[in-house]
Amino acid sequence: MEFFLQNVVNALQWGSFYALIALGYSMVYGVLLLFNFAHGDIFMVGAYVGFFVATGLLLLVSSLGLVSMPGWVVLVLVILVAMFITAFVGVAVERIGYRPLRQAPRASAAITGLMIGIIFETGNLALLGARRLSFPELIETTTYTIGGVTVTNKRIMIVAVSLLLMFALHQFVQRTKWGMAMRAMAYDFAVVPLMGVPLNSIAALTFGLGSALAAAAGILFGVAYPVLSPYMGIVVGWKAFVAAILGGRGSILGAALAGFLLGFIEIFVATIFPSTLRDLIAFSIILLILVFRPHGFFGEAHTSRLRL
Amino acid sequence: MRKVSISLLVMLLFAIGLSACGAAAPGASTNTIKIGINAPLTGDIPKVGEGTKYAAEMWLEDIDAAGGLEVGGEKYDVELVIEDNEAKAESATAVTTKLISQDEILVMVGPQSSKQAVPAGEVANNQKTPMVSPWSTNPNTTLDRPFVFRTPFLDPFQGPVLANFATEEFGFTKAAVLYDVASDYPKGLAEFFKSGWEELHGEGSVVAYESFTTNDTDFSAQLTKIKDSGAEFLFAPQYYNEVALIVQQARELGWEGPILGSDSWGSAELMSLCGDACKGLFFSTHYAAAGATGATKEFIDRYNEKYGYVPDDVGALTWDTMLLIQKAIQDCGTITGDIAQDRQCVRDAMAQIKDFEGITGSMTFTEEGDPVKCAVIVKISDAGEFEFYKQVCPE
The missing domain is CATH 3.40.50.2300 (Response regulator)
Known part of the structure; x- marks a missing residue:
């Protein structure tokens, strides 16, 4: 039982990353009907931006001799600043990479996305070199043992912050005018702009939000696995993409659920079977779900709709 | 426009041809x-x-x-x-x-x-x-x-050296191994260590033999299993970037036993990635920098x-x-x-x-x-240096 609960805790943390990254894929696909294949690399960029913000902030604190700022305040600041900066990276990707291709076939946009991803990876390699960076330890690890299950304060924080961000995004999409515009756009891509909703602003907003969430995921990833590399976003990005498909087009709840589900499958497969079978079994399960629900958990067919 | 681009292309080809000739010339000299x-x-x-x-x-x-x-x-x-x-x-x-x-x-x-x-x-x-x-x-x-x-x-030598070291130094009888199954070095060494260990302590004395795949960053499932297996120490023949993640995650999951490493640990970068978590651990390597003559x-x-x-x-x-x-x-x-x-x-x-x-x-x-x-067993000191601990030579 303890063994089982310990793995539930492990899976919650691992699933948080998939869920946060999947949200970005899902939103962009929902609104613009395109898969932003650079999203995994935006996650990487977010982690690096977080690294530099954190290092800079720590330097500033120590050089100004400010009354010692508690670690969690620094962490919150780092997350907010990095989310803000990375949002602009996402907006720039949309503006430069995708907007000129909005009328082009979807395959062109997909190829562009892959290319942007490669530019981020190799650009990072060229600028910072191949050396791994070690994410600074902002909060000290405290370990709690509750009934044989070991939990650290970091793990609790990671899952809590992820859930909080998902809730905030849900509220934004459901309760604000901008969120309503996004939902409307997802409903009908062609007619909504005719009603005076600015397509370009909504597209930029969608990319900005998705990238900000990816940045938050990147920083939390850095806190949990403090070795940053230029290629850290590729595999995680692919898997989050699959989670987004599984969740259903544009569904926030679906992407979050699917992300956690993928985390649970991966951890439990590695627990029961040799780890080499992990991806095989995980993707077989997803394939099976998609056979019965081809549009994912909460998706719906969109073939009948007009498209630009 | 087309003429310009064609002439540019011709010039470019010409330039490539020239530079290729230039590069070939020194190679020909004896x-x-x-x-x-x-x-x-x-x-x-x-x-x-x-x-x-x-x-x-x-x-x-x-x-x-x-x-x-x-x-x-x-x-x-x-x-x-x-x-x-x-x-x-x-x-x-x-x-x-x-x-x-x-x-x-x-x-x-x-x-x-x-x-x-x-x-x-x-x-x-x-x-x-x-x-x-x-x-x-x-x-x-x-x-x-x-x-x-x-x-x-060679690893057929290094594996048993480590198995002997853990037996003589700590008196352990139950081992756990965590290795990358998709890479020749960790996979080979894990196997040589396992056979060396079983020769000393009998079948089934490696109580957890867990694997992962290159580029994995989360080892919590495997480490939870290892912790649950009753092993007294963990052997992780991995490269330095993975060592940092494995050691830190093991500690966060409440693993308190020693973690033993192999020559791939001995990178100048290990301590900057792993930090305090790696101090006091042992690994086998080719030479010890601290105290050399x-x-x-x-x-x-x-x-x-x-x-x-x-x-x-x-x-x-x-x-x-x-x-x-x-x-x-x-x-x-x-x-x-x-x-x-x-x-x-x-x-x-x-x-x-x-x-x-x-x-x-x-x-x-x-x-x-x-x-x-010969192989050298090194201890990571509190200052983060690789200190000579023991030398083991083939018979």
Whole structure:
């Protein structure tokens, strides 16, 4: 039982990353009907931006001799600043990479996305070199043992912050005018702009939000696995993409659920079977779900709709 | 517009043709010896590539200062052709082919890790070009390949050394292993350790034998299993970037036993990634930098002064490798300019080398092209230095 609960805790943390990254894929696909294949690399960029913000902030604190700022305040600041900066990276990707291709076939946009991803990876390699960076330890690890299950304060924080961000995004999409515009756009891509909703602003907003969430995921990833590399976003990005498909087009709840589900499958497969079978079994399960629900958990067919 | 672009294209082709001619010219001269370096400058283990490059360049400095490499009474210029294999098996074989057929190198140094050295050795051997890997410890690298040599000890030796150490030092009887199943070095060493351990403690004494795949970052499922298995210590024959993640996650999951490592731990980068979590742990390696004497200390001081950090085992082994091939080339006696004949001559000279005194120990090659040498057990001190703890030699 303890063994089982310990793995539930492990899976919650691992699933948080998939869920946060999947949200970005899902939103962009929902609104613009395109898969932003650079999203995994935006996650990487977010982690690096977080690294530099954190290092800079720590330097500033120590050089100004400010009354010692508690670690969690620094962490919150780092997350907010990095989310803000990375949002602009996402907006720039949309503006430069995708907007000129909005009328082009979807395959062109997909190829562009892959290319942007490669530019981020190799650009990072060229600028910072191949050396791994070690994410600074902002909060000290405290370990709690509750009934044989070991939990650290970091793990609790990671899952809590992820859930909080998902809730905030849900509220934004459901309760604000901008969120309503996004939902409307997802409903009908062609007619909504005719009603005076600015397509370009909504597209930029969608990319900005998705990238900000990816940045938050990147920083939390850095806190949990403090070795940053230029290629850290590729595999995680692919898997989050699959989670987004599984969740259903544009569904926030679906992407979050699917992300956690993928985390649970991966951890439990590695627990029961040799780890080499992990991806095989995980993707077989997803394939099976998609056979019965081809549009994912909460998706719906969109073939009948007009498209630009 | 079209005319302009066509003429531009023509000019470009012309320029490429010219530069190709320019590049080919020095290769044709007979008084330059080319040595290929096949190293992971980018990819998973860039610090290993950096150490290789730095040690090789330091050696070249000495050669240049002496006015060239003297072979049979004649001085030859030496050129290093350094290529990046991205720490990937497929790139390593591509680089090997390029170095051998395009750059026409005499000898190749590298690749470093077994994942690249095993397939690259196949290519070098087929092309009858001598290759010396300074860091690959998997037996398959040199097995049945007369043209392939290495400078470190082998994993069938290292595995039992570690098994004996854990038994004698701590008196443990139950072991756990966590390794990357998709990489030749960790997989091979995990197997040799397991068989060595079971020989000492009987079947089933390795209570957890867990694997993961290259690029994994989360090991919580495997570590939870290991913790649950009742093992007394964990053996993790991984590269330095993964070691940092494994050790930290194990501690966060409440694992309190020791974690034992292998020679791949000994990178100059390990402590900056792993931090306090790695202090007090043991691993086996080729040499210990802290407390070295004689030629070893000379090398360490010189390297440290030039590049600003204490060289890791890769640097030291590459240095030995460069001196070894220097000796082999000089023993060969003549450079004819016929590259196939020269390569054969260097290989034969290499196989003849006896009792070569390197900074990582004395080396004599077996028929397989493997040296017989001692291993060192190192303890990571509280200052983060790799301190000599014990030496273990083959009987």
